[in-house]
Amino acid sequence: MxxxxxxxxxxxxxxxxxxxxxxxxxxxxxxxxxxxxxxxxxxxxxxxxxxxxxxxxxxxxxxxxxxxxxxxxxxxxxxAVQHREVADMLAAYGDADLLCYRADRPDSLIARQSEQWDPLLDWAETALGARLRPRTGVMHIAQDPAALAALSVRVHALGNFELAAFHDLVSLSGSLILGFAAAEDVKPAPQIWDISRLDEIWQAEEWGRDDDAEAAAEVKKAAFLHAKRVFALSQ
Missing domain, CATH: 3.30.2180.10 (ATP12-like)
Known part of the structure; x- marks a missing residue:
């Protein structure tokens, strides 16, 4: 049927x-x-x-x-009917932001993370009033509550359409800071997407491409770029 x-x-x-x-x-x-x-x-x-x-x-x-x-x-x-809940969920990404979880080896990956991620953490301190600190490894270490509060205020200030787009910018990249960087045009959206996939790109360079993983990433990239377009059109 x-x-x-x-x-x-x-x-x-x-x-x-x-x-x-x-x-x-x-x-x-x-x-x-x-x-x-x-x-x-x-x-x-x-x-x-x-x-x-x-x-x-x-x-x-x-x-x-x-x-x-x-x-x-x-x-x-x-x-629109659960703005506070959505904003709270996205603001929580700041306490476990992708940019703050660093490798302990090899040196080439450590250097690349520092080169691409540190400037965005510096930008967040200046532009967003929030300094997030990187950690080595995957164990959670809480960020400064004052920094998280400053980021939360900004998330909650977004309108319904902006927040709908921001949801995808953050959840797809795994980073509240990258979400704000995309929204504020700190770098072109495709470049920000690649920054969010730094680890995967490095692994592909070292061990070879996984066609299925790359195809899935392309679908997510399209959604990320669409979210950026929506955010821009909402203002």
């Missing part, structure tokens, strides 16, 4: 100003989220990206080809 899919019923897609942002109309019908909330984007550019996805649908609607719509749905149906 074939899976049922909704069919396109509209002729034109319109972006319309709303009190809280910009809505999308399919002919005269407003787009709703799965929870039946009005899909209102925070900026015209974000609304245009959503509208383009709906306009590109052919006979049958394929949600997998609508990443901006899916992110907007998550921002409105999930993040």
């Amino acid at each position: 074939s899976e049922w899919k909704a069919k396109r019923f509209w002729t034109e897609v319109h972006v319309v100003p709303e009190d809280a942002g910009f809505g999308i109309r399919l002919d005269t019908r407003p787009v709703k989220t799965p929870a039946k909330r009005s899909l209102i984007a925070p900026t015209r550019e974000f609304a245009d990206a959503i509208a383009a996805e709906w306009d590109a649908q052919e006979e049958k609607i394929d949600p997998l080809k609508m990443p901006f719509t899916r992110t907007a749905n998550a921002a409105l149906d999930k993040v």
